[in-house]
Amino acid sequence: MIKNLVTISLIIFIVALVGVLGTTIFVKQQNPNQTAGQPQDKINNTDEEKIESGKTDKEVLASDVATHNTVSDCWQIINGKVYNVTDYIPLHPAGADKIIPFCGKDASVAFNTKGGKGPHSQKAEEKLNNYYIGLLK
Amino acid sequence: MDKILKKSGWYILTTLILLPLIFWLFMEPLNVRFMGANGFVKSLGDITGLVGMAAFSLVIILSARLKLFEKFFNGINEVYTAHHFLGGIAFSLLLFHPLLLAYNYLLFSVESAALFLLPSANNWAKNFGIAGLLIMIITLAITFYTKLKYQTWKYTHKFLGLAFVFAVFHTFMGYGDVYSNIFLRIYFFILSALGIAAFLYRALFANFLVKTFEYKIKNIESKPDKIWELELEPKDKEINLKPGQFGFIKIINQHMSKEAHPFSFSSTTGNPLKIAIKELGDYTKKINELRVGDLVFIEGPYGAFNFRNYGVEQVWIGGGVGITPFLSMARSLSEKDYGYKIKLYYLARDQGYLTFKDDFEKINLANKNLEVFFWPTSEKGLLTAKEIKVTKNSDILICGPSPMMNSLKEQFNKIGVSKRKIHTEEFSLY
Numbered sequence: 350m351i352k353n354l355v356t357i358s359l360i361i362f363i364v365a366l367v368g369v370l371g372t373t374i375f376v377k378q379q380n381p382n383q384t385a386g387q388p389q390d391k392i393n394n395t396d397e398e399k400i401e402s403g404k405t406d407k408e409v410l411a412s413d414v415a416t417h418n419t420v421s422d423c424w425q426i427i428n429g430k431v432y433n434v435t436d437y438i439p440l441h442p443a444g445a446d447k448i449i450p451f452c453g454k455d456a457s458v459a460f461n462t463k464g465g466k467g468p469h470s471q472k473a474e475e476k477l478n479n480y481y482i483g484l485l486k
Numbered sequence: 487m488d489k490i491l492k493k494s495g496w497y498i499l500t501t502l503i504l505l506p507l508i509f510w511l512f513m514e515p516l517n518v519r520f521m522g523a524n525g526f527v528k529s530l531g532d533i534t535g536l537v538g539m540a541a542f543s544l545v546i547i548l549s550a551r552l553k554l555f556e557k558f559f560n561g562i563n564e565v566y567t568a569h570h571f572l573g574g575i576a577f578s579l580l581l582f583h584p585l586l587l588a589y590n591y592l593l594f595s596v597e598s599a600a601l602f603l604l605p606s607a608n609n610w611a612k613n614f615g616i617a618g619l620l621i622m623i624i625t626l627a628i629t630f631y632t633k634l635k636y637q638t639w640k641y642t643h644k645f646l647g648l649a650f651v652f653a654v655f656h657t658f659m660g661y662g663d664v665y666s667n668i669f670l671r672i673y674f675f676i677l678s679a680l681g682i683a684a685f686l687y688r689a690l691f692a693n694f695l696v697k698t699f700e701y702k703i704k705n706i707e708s709k710p711d712k713i714w715e716l717e718l719e720p721k722d723k724e725i726n727l728k729p730g731q732f733g734f735i736k737i738i739n740q741h742m743s744k745e746a747h748p749f750s751f752s753s754t755t756g757n758p759l760k761i762a763i764k765e766l767g768d769y770t771k772k773i774n775e776l777r778v779g780d781l782v783f784i785e786g787p788y789g790a791f792n793f794r795n796y797g798v799e800q801v802w803i804g805g806g807v808g809i810t811p812f813l814s815m816a817r818s819l820s821e822k823d824y825g826y827k828i829k830l831y832y833l834a835r836d837q838g839y840l841t842f843k844d845d846f847e848k849i850n851l852a853n854k855n856l857e858v859f860f861w862p863t864s865e866k867g868l869l870t871a872k873e874i875k876v877t878k879n880s881d882i883l884i885c886g887p888s889p890m891m892n893s894l895k896e897q898f899n900k901i902g903v904s905k906r907k908i909h910t911e912e913f914s915l916y
Contacts, residue, residue: 351570351571351574351575352574352630354574354575354578355574355577355578355626355630356630357578358577358578358581358582359581359623359627361581361582361585362581362582362585365585365588366585366603369588369592369596369599369600369603370600370603370604372596372600373596373597373600376596376597377597419598420591420594420595420598421597421598421601421602435609436608436609436611436612436660436661437661438590438591439528439531439587439588439590439591439602440660440661440662440663441528442513442514442518442519442528442532442663443514443518443519443521443525443528444521444522444524444525444527444528444590445524445528445590445591446522446524446590446593447521449590449594463518466518472666476661476665476666479661
């Protein structure tokens, strides 16, 4: 009985994984020039290196933030500070779709009001600090 | 009280697995958690992670094979059944955990979902999760779909400890629910610490930490149907056993591999101690290499298959080497007249395979509590429930190959014997 459960789960897992990875590779081969959704790891890293090298808070331009506008590379401005929330997207309690639209943009209003439902908890603010990059210039 | 405790193991496990879910439910308003299809799927992703991790921890804790666990289960066999069952559940839940979380990305683009499922340079919480799951997939595919040598399998199974350590890192490094909630953090800290302790105790340092009894082989007797009965004498302290129990036995001999294997005791006491071994697998095939004087380390006794737990009217059915627990029980009957009325059916392929026929004939003559029926299936056909005279007071004890036990259990259920009256000893441990 338990073996059947494991077999079914494994099959679903493998099919889903192969499906997602396979589709991605297939789409890439069809449109080799398309890079939308691609994490700009290199840019990302150099940016962060630049930012982390100094002790004082770095300043980030809104135009820089705007280049990190995909789910795989997502910076957001919240109350005058810049955050790299890429890794937080899957962890957002109310679902990723609530924060994805703000990648590369100012999410202050959405963060402060949760779309009209009131402010976030203090714990949420603490969590946000883990993703802090610098001040908005 | 003991009987209630013995049934509590599964309830305790279920409670411990679902406990994180209760903390989780009170963390955020549910309308936020389950907002829309995305919130719903994301929440399922959280739940599979939390419940899966709690189950994984308990599976590792159960593998410590502590005698304490037998208080809450019907013998260590049932502990292993729970370990195996829960292991399958934990694995399945943890497989769904990343898939459900990836769903939110899928709405944006397939590529972003792919990137989420692959390792990334600076997200170590995720990378540890992926590594842990990968090890689980490989080692559990071996467990569920291959038939390796026991010792090789056991070696591969130990890597699940590493998968568990990675899973612990994954749980604590991310900024998810466990980070946000102090109760979840404390709870998973306790489970993880116990799990890692159990792994160190059983898988890595068993040789130093697990208590064993040291014996020496005194006599080796070759019996029909490739069964050997070893007589052992203690070097120091003797094991204190109840009839029907078994031990994990490690024999020190250059031809034998070093891991411990479970075997039934066929004697009633720890001095002299007798164990019956059938040549079945790679390990037992080498039994003819054993010599008088070889050292034997015994861990145990384990098992709750004991006729003294039940009423006076009993039917015992033993098939093949599954007869050994009954041999020790029958031998113990001659110690004192407790007023039992026991019918024993001893099944084997044919007359020549009734390994312990002589022993049972002797006991049969000397003891009015026991009536023995030899049942060579080549002559009498398979034993069916209808051929056994049971009353509604009879307790039925069965030990033998699984197909035999399952078939008899089913037949007894059909003729109206209550499940509570049927007691089986699973011979193959997971």
